Amino acid sequence: MHEYSIVSALIEQCENHARDNNANRVTRVAIKVGQLSGVEPALLETAFDTFKQEGVCRDALLEIQIQPLVIHCHECQRESVMSTRQVLCPLCNSRNTQVIDGEELLLMQLELET
Secondary structure, three states: OOHHHHHHHHHHHHHHHHHHOOOOEEEEEEEEEEOOOOOOHHHHHHHHHHHOOOOOOOOOEEEEEEEOEEEEEOOOOOEEEEOOOOOOOOOOOOOOEEEEEOOOEEEEEEEEEO
16 A cells, blocks of 8 residues: 555655654644545555554654645636546546646644654
8 A cells, every 4th residue: 555655755745844843743744635636645644553553753743735636627727626637627528637736745734843
């Protein structure tokens, strides 16, 4: 399950930020998970709870914001927030669309304690 490797990289990134800011602990980790990121939020949370047991993230709370899929239609020039994982424009039914948001997994915010 690739959530373990993602969490391993996330914790490493948190540790680097803590070290760079002379912090002893990370108390909160806020991430944004796109609907099309290929990441299962529940598995990500379980992996985070497993891997955070040692180090600066041991007391950290993981907050996950699910980012819906947002597309831009090149035919009708409108953006749409999609409730499903489809890229067909809901306004004109065109397939000539581009994903604007909803594919990424981003570290948005950390709370650190010194």
